[in-house]
Amino acid sequence: MTEILVHGAVTSAIYAMLAVGFTLVCGVARILNLAHGAFYMLGAYFTYVFAVLLGLPLLLAAVAAIAATAAVGWAVERWLIRPQRDSNMAVMMVTMAFLLVMEQAVLVVFGSEVINVPAFVDRKFSLGNADIGGQQLLTLAMAVVSLLALWLLIQRTRMGAAILALSQDPLAAQYMGIPVNRAYGMVVALSAGFAALAGVMAGPFLSTSPQMALPALTKAFAIVIVGGLGSLSGGVLAAVLLGYAETIVAFLVSSSWTEVVSLGAVLLTLLLRPAGLRGKRAAF
Amino acid sequence: QAQPPIKIGINAPIQVQVGRDIRDGAQLAVDEINAKGGVLGRQLSMVVADETEDPEKGISAIKKLTADEKVDVLIGGYTSGVTLAQLPHITRAKTIALTVGAASPAITAKVKQNYDTNKYIFRTGVLNSLHLANGLLGYMTGFLHGELGLKKFAIVGESAKWVQDLLPYLKKSAQDKGLEIVMAETFDTGTTNFSPLLSKVKNSGAEYMVVILSHASSDILAKQWYDARVPVPYGGIDVKSQDTDFFERVGGKSLSEVAINFIVRAPLSERTLPFFEAFEGRYKREPVYTGAGAYDSVYAYADAVTRAGKLDTDAVIKALETIDMPVTTGRMQLDESHDLKAGAGLVNLLFVQWQEGGKRVIVWPKEARTGDYVKPQWMN
């Protein structure tokens, strides 16, 4: 029981960090940014480069990795997405191509196998009869803190108000004096930063390899659909739901069914509540 | 006077290391043979076609090599699914194929079922998974039970057909031998979170976790096993754990894992160490098993052609069937379904444990043992 509780929480935490950025971009920029999976990958690989290859202290390396990925996110918005923004399909194609380029570039540079991203903590903790690695627990804590910060940013700041406006009608936002392009850049950078954070935290104990990008994207997708495109609270709720559903199925049935469970949840949500658990009516 | 070279077609997934090693291992053998004057006075030449890990591309690679390049022999193949998909296209092209990477018994089973159609197919690079299972069984009964006195086992494997085929056999045979299988479960190859599985293994009361993995992420399993200090040691068929850099890749967390191997840097035959040196000297990295398999396969083909005295397909097939030569992994002999024979003195299964500092120690079979088995440090 405690095992389900603990492991489910860690899984949910990673999912939430992975998905919030994605849902933010979906909701605000109204695009499907398929490059999101690449940001998750870059977070982990940048940490590896900074910490292992360049020998920076781990904390510094992690911060640098997140910043670097956010910068990549900004650049992707500026140079790849913005020129294509009038066509959803073009944005999807160009971001998918970017994902592929990143994946292949990483593959060529670092090889196809898993690399070892250093962990912040290397200790076992026992909660009840659940044994868990320290890095996993830290990931959980990090997720709580960062999501809270994001929530405050959206609810309490001007940037948050701009994001809300943008999500509704970018042209109208312009009439309010909101610098639309800059705001889009910020949103994608923020979203990339969150994906990178997930990569930095989970990289040490989940797979850090070129193949990590696509499954991460799929998972983010699943969560965002269940939660409702563009809804942050929905995204977090869905992350928890899927995280626990998968953990429970893995415990009670078999790990080979976890993927089917989360995909089934997606399908069911779409059929019963097309806009997701917390989705706005006609969000798109 | 100069006869055209003998053309070897290499089909391998170039994107992954195992695939590149097929290419590079074969190239090494080709160059060595050419330096010594070639085969039947003819040079060997090599064409590579990237078969990727997708059956469609795999089939078109075969077609390119057979229809376009008209190669004399195909050497390569890594993923069983791709190799199986390629088979009918190989046999239709009536081209000899020496497969080096795919372990599915179904590949060579076809030779026996319908010899005339499928006689072109050989497996010269890896042992098939049935051999692996038998080896694993021997390890469980002979070593884990016989020497360490363990009785309760958990078997976990990736959810793939070859594992599903093996699992019942392994389970039943182990039970017949008096072992207790307290848990047997498969998981999705895409699984990245092994915590629930590991918890279940721990709770099952198993004393040892037997794994059967090839495509799943062995790296993560090792890390998460270590991170949670799971009080159950593990080992088994773990293809990725055969990689020389596996220990380093997981930050040393595979410490005490035991994995089946058939090539390690040890004097398995007079060819093993020279091959390692030549390969490392040329490519600045250690070869993985497919590199050795491809290297051996080129030599096997050269040997068969020499003995046949001509390139004629049927003659070469006959010569291959009677092959008996030292190879990097031991000694190559083939059985009636054109499959590599396993056993002491031939290509043998080695149970290799990762130990302190990434040292690889053969712990089983007894006669090949190079060191003592160690338990995970948290179990001492």
Place this chain on the structure above:
Amino acid sequence: MSLLEIQGLAASYGKAVALESVSLQVQPGELVGVLGPNGAGKTTLLKAISRTLPSQGTLAFQGQSLHGREAHEVVGLGICHCPEGRRLFPELTVRKNLELGAYLRPSRAEVEADMEKVFALFPILRERLEQVVSTLSGGQQQFVAIGRALMGRPRLLLLDEPSVGIAHRLKIEIFDAIRAIAASGVAVLMAEQDAQNTLRVAERVYVLENGRVARQGSSAELAGDDHIRRIYLGV
């Protein structure tokens, strides 16, 4: 110096020319109407001023050229645009919509005070403060649109057909309200179809036809003009 100075302004959509050589001025605190049939270029003119559409020619606000500025910068200079078709934030509440109108001026106290002013004009909005605007009736949405533009405390307010879809009685009130807004010192440039009311409240009126200024003058002059009376007043 005029608040807004436009000389020879031209704009087009691809190959289709929508405005050619329009000249127009707005003085501080002045209420100026723009009349014209459908497709005359009224909306285009307002969009050019708020820089949501590229244009050529002289376009100066308080002596500074607006060319080369982006739409959001223009808002910062004090030009608020209440666009055609309302363009509200449909899934946000009335309150959020109004607050966003004051995006560049986020003092809470001021926002509250300005909101009160909007309620004075459109009392129904106070009741519907937490309603999502997409569920308001057409006219109610129009109130929010005008209110939102006012929340920006503009120096120049651009209104594109503010009376569309407003019930008869309220329409008169809205025009009076616009006059009051101008009287409080905000210059208003208003594109309208309702010639009667426009001529009633505006000080000066430009008549656009086919992308050009066809006539201009004080309301009184134009109200007496035969052409105007026939075409726009239908009398």
Place this chain on the structure above:
Amino acid sequence: MSSILEVQGLTKRFGGLTAVKDMRFDVGRGEIVGILGPNGAGKTTLFNLLTSFIRPDEGRALFNGVDLGRHTPAQVVNLGLARTFQLCRPFVGMSVLENVMVACYSPRGRASGEGPRERSLRMLEDVGLAHKADTPAELLSYGDQRRLEIARALATDPLLLLLDEPFAGLGSSEIEPLSALIRRLHGERGLSILIIEHKLREFMQLVQRVVAIDFGELIAVGDAQDIVRHPKVVEAYIGKSEVDLVTA
């Protein structure tokens, strides 16, 4: 049976708000009936109920004796009841002609026996848009989009046409021909029309009978000239000083 439409106690609530409450009135065959009411009175909601875009909580509407609530929006159209939207909704990326052709492919449109292209052109001719047949519809000016809406509705060959603020955004020079068009359709085809409009003067010249509503409730029904003098209507809608101007 002389009424083409009988509204019998339609009620629609949104949460706590009753947008339409126990609405009852008839539209006679070949009649032009206007709906008058302040903003938010429930006029558009009433149209949405009649065309089955939303379902009533109570009551029903009979069209030629058929209960409209049992039909999908498309089926309602195919019974002969067509509508326009308050905001124009042209099909983006299609030409004006193609926009109208869509409606020609509806069962009633096809039953007319006319080729879709010819029929569309004729409808565009009718509303005065034929010269823009090849223009992408989203590039039309506001007024032209209104005409397009009407052409599209006409192409379904309706018996009863619901017009939601057809004159909104039009100048008097455009309203006049549109008014004439509506009158002509009414005259030539015997089309029944139910119309919502805030442009009072033009509205009054067009309609024969008026249904006045406020806060979702019927406050008066009757002859146009009488209704504008009805105290409740004056109070809710017109404003005392304006009566003369309107009736002039």
Place this chain on the structure above:
Amino acid sequence: MKITLRQGALLAAVLALLVAVPWLGSGYMTGVFTVCLIYAIWAMSWDFFSGLTGRENFGYPLFIGIGAYASAYLDANYGVSPWIGILAAIGTAALLGVAIGFPTLRLKGPYFALATLAAAAIAQRMLLILWDITGGEEGIQGLTPLVYDSVHYYYFVLATAVVSGVVLVGLSRSRWGVLLRAIRGDEASCQAAGINITFYKIAALVISAVFAGLGGALYASYQMQVSPQIVSVLMLVAVVTMVYVGGLGSVYGAAGGAILLSLLGEMLRSAGEYRLLVYALLLIGVIFFLRGGLVAPLWRRLGPTPREVAP
């Protein structure tokens, strides 16, 4: 709208080249073109539904897969002739079209894309889980080819592709084209125009699915095997990229894109580990510098000059 002389000339030239492939290239090239024409069928039918309705069908591989697996299963287990297999493929794909269409087609925009994507992903998982029926990740091998001679097979596929193209072009120029584009524009307005949108959407999906299943059966029988890769995201990406590169919303574009990209893939084979990298970079290049794709704009340029729009 008829095709112009110039368009006709281009079409004839391409067709002539395709007919001549077995003479011009090696047996291997014929094989490459066989597969590429199957992709063309897929690309055209994906575009028919998604290009016109604006609903990206990301579950498309599911329809390919069900056709391929249905015919392969019948062949491998009951020795059913692949010709009957084709019919079975078409039938199952059509049924699946209805089954998927009903619940998902009321979804709009990305929701539809995602729902169908999820359905395909589930199907791929199920292929692995139900390994004793489907052969797991290795799939089903040793299928009977429809036609033994590969040149004959090629001509059969060519003929099928041409017929598919003619049917799809015909449909998209008929009222289906107008109505599907209208549904893409605004469903409420369509309903207000008296159009039964549910019927048209589902029928269009079924039509598209039928061609997917047909192609799937052709593909399985040509490759003599079928594996779960056929329902993978990569298959989806391959088909969608072809459509995109050819030019969205034009059957000719889709067909042209399929041919171009198949050839490109073949040319890049020698790039080894850089293959996908180069491919993705080229794709970005096309998106940026050839908006609207490579083939469709060319096709339009050869078309009739648009009538002058009256001022």
